[in-house]
Amino acid sequence: MKPERQAERSVEMTLGQLRKLDAPAAPSQPTPLTLEDLYRAHRMRLIRLAILLVDEQATAEDVVQEAFAGLYRNWGKLRDGAAAVGYLRTAVVNGSRSVLRRRKTAREYNPPHQVNARSAESLAMLSAEHQAVVGALGQLPPRQREVLVLRYYGGLTEAEIAEATGISKGTVKSTASRALEALQQILNASR
Structure with a gap:
């Protein structure tokens, strides 16, 4: 199996497993109609998405809270x-991008420190191989991590990823390819 394909399979299995764990229960109504319904149905999945992007649970929860606050302010539109x-x-x-930019700026003034704030439950539910993949994702550049997380955890198409990230569909494809190559190199180096 090609190294790139092996990395893709590892990412797909790991983030697919997380997606299954976070899948919302079958809705009792076809589409949430209120902000409260949306919050109940999507909050945990959005927090997991943010954790995969910013690698810190408390920050991820803040990002999601701000997203819901923004939705509330624009609900009528x-x-x-x-x-x-x-x-x-x-x-x-x-x-998440804003958080990472602020974090980068702060690190320029202070020595960086590693904090792994993932919940014990989320790591315990993953095998050692899956934990290695999640760890390797954290070492990718932010845009590459975004594309892989949105593709394999979010289950989005290239067009949806392009819309969510504000980049072209072609850039999504090339970024995903480079990310999978880099991920495979990280995984091989850690073995």
Whole structure:
């Protein structure tokens, strides 16, 4: 198996497992109609998405809270209920980017420190191989991590990833390819 394909399979299995763990229960109503319904149905999945992007649970929760606050402020401007989930996903990606930019700026002035704030439950539910993949994801550049997380955890198409991240579909494809190559190198180096 090609190294790139092996990395893709590892990412797909790991983030697919997380997606199954976070899958919302079958809705009792077709589409959430209120902000409270949206919060109940999507909060945990959005937090997991943010954790995979910013690698810190408390910060991820803040990003998601800000996304919901932004949705509340713009609730009257939404074209339909389905657009709310897309709005939230985009807001989480953009909020995560802002956090990473601020973190980078802060690190220029202070020596960086490693904090792994993942919950014990989330790591305990993953095998050692899956933990290695999640650790390797944390070593990728932010855009590469975003694309892989949105693809394999978020289950988004290239077009949806392009929309959520504000980059072209071609850039999504090339970024994913480079990310999988880099991930395979990280995984091989850790073995």
